[in-house]
Amino acid sequence: MSSPLDKPQIISHIQKSLNYTVFDSKWIPCSAKFVCLGNYARGTGVMQIYEVQQGEAQLIKEQEFPKPIKCGTFGATSLQQRHLATGDFGGNLNIWNLEVPGTPVFSVKAHKEIINSIDGVGGLGIGDGAPEIVTGSRDGTVKVWDTRQKDSPVANMEPGEGETKRDCWTVALGHAFNDQDRCVCAGYDNGDIKLFDLRNMSLRWETNIKNGVCCVEFDRKDINMNKLVATSLEGKFHVFDMRTQHPTKGFSSVSEKAHKSTIWQVKHLPQNRDIFMTTGGAGNLNLWKYEYPSQRSKTDSDDLAVGVAGSVTLLQNATLSTQPIASLDWSPDKKGLCVCSGFDQTVRVLIVTKLSQV
Template sequence: MSTPLEKPQIIAHIQKSLNYTIFDSKWIPCSAKFVCMGNFARGTGVIQIYEIQRGEVQLLKEIEKAKPIKCGTFGATSLQQRHLATGDFDGNLHVWNLEAAEVPVYSVKAHKEIVNSIDGVGGLGIGEGAPEIVTGSRDGTVKVWDTRQKDTPVANMEPVEGEAKRDCWTVAFGNAFNEQDRCVCAGYDNGDIKLFDLRNMSVRWEKNIKNGVCCVEFDRKDINMNKLVATSLEGKFHVFDLRTLHPTKGFASVSEKAHKSTVWQVRHLPQNREIFMTAGGAGNLHLWKYEYPAQRCKKDAEGVDMGVAGTVNLLQNVTLSSQPIASLDWSPDKQGLCVCTAFDQSVRVLIVTKLNRV
């Protein structure tokens, strides 16, 4: 356990007000730069590139697009290219070379409605296998794209016939630890979580957590599935231990009432997957550490293996805004550096201290 002297501090290092609604923000890998994405009041989309210079953020470039931009990822690009993949309000998936962003390097009408969430894997040297992008939409579908194939997704997870169409709010890649295996987790507005096995094109596991699922994230994409955090509308998050799947009980989990309102985001610290941050609808951030149990697996009454959930400890929390924090991204390069945006139209660069002492 941490002593009070070793508690991490969450410091708002830089704050900047912007003139548009910001939906997402991401660090540009191997740089002191980040991108903000959103929409202007006039209904167009915007991508802005910022750089940290001497304790300030400087706007390097502003790119206006026809449709509001909801989400973005660098996860399927190479470190040399650092192309940004975005999903917009019109259902489009675009991949941009930020050095020359007039025309996308890849473009597809991915969904009939807004792309709510996007993730990438196989790029940046993270995860085995082909670079792929997953998109989740209000139209109820989850699609996986390989940008080397022009117009058709390599996988399309739709509601089965007769099943109600649910709004997919969040998607994430995981289990990309070899050339063959890969999973996508998706969360829906009715509380459903579905884990799709892309190797077998099947649903590997599903669970309903009773409230809309705002965000899902594996603790790491490039390892044999270990943990998954899912956040929800009612201020709760759930940590699932993914090492042991029981045939009837599923994965063991621990849930925590984290915020007084919606938990919009969860992001694991790239340098330590047991530490993660949740972002809340009341403008607050909570920093957590997951503690493993003494044994992660035990036998049930019939002698079948079942998982054992660990515990979560709150390391620190801070209130930054009166508005929801809609996006959060840790720097992959500098431990404790973080960018977040809120619906107060502000972007904040945060420093979290003492993370190597907890």
């Protein structure tokens, strides 16, 4: 029997109180720095860059903007550039050189309303193909941008004629394992999950998990689709096995009631795609491991392949706050290092131990 000492531990290494609401926090790749994005009480946006030095988070840059910033990604830029793409409350997509963050290197009015979620691929050595960014908005549309093409999106997924406009809460890019293939997953306020195939410009699959979809993430962007985790408003998450798609049943999944409240985020460990963290509305974090079944597919009575879902095990949990933990980002460079932020206006650097042993 394994003792509790053998389990991973979630340690709060640095805790920093902020004077604004922070919506997103991201590690800057290949550095000991992270960036926080949010809004001041006066209604303006803020970006702060911190460097971890001798157990402290030192503020090294701060910039104020006209609109609050909701979300950010480094995923569509090279490791040399490390430009940050952000979505704001005014529907603007901006890309920043963090060395001189006053003026964006790319800017477009991407949506009519707030950009709730952003993701990127084709940079940082993650995913083949064009350096693309996907944005999801309250205006009901999901758009894909190639920053080499100014002003207009390369793909625009919007409600069809007569369809109800749904608030898109979350987007993720994946299936970018060659120059041609790429998929976008989007989650909506009514529980809809839609998978768009960008190569064929088609809706490949859709389902509904009955509660608002707060976050979706592929376990890896740069491989043939393997797994997708979707989290919901009422504390449940679903892990879909994306390797086998049945013509009518779609993808098989396993679901888990993980938190007593909303699961705001899911983030897979960059160094092990079968380990992921979920963040809860009651200020808690849960660390999970996915176990594959002995066979990932079987044939049904019509001789068609149907996927077989695996199982999930809770490795560890921790409560950091009484307020929701709204964002979390693993360091791409140091296994077990992550940064998270909550609505208690606090950013925390965490160390998760013993991840190589699970």
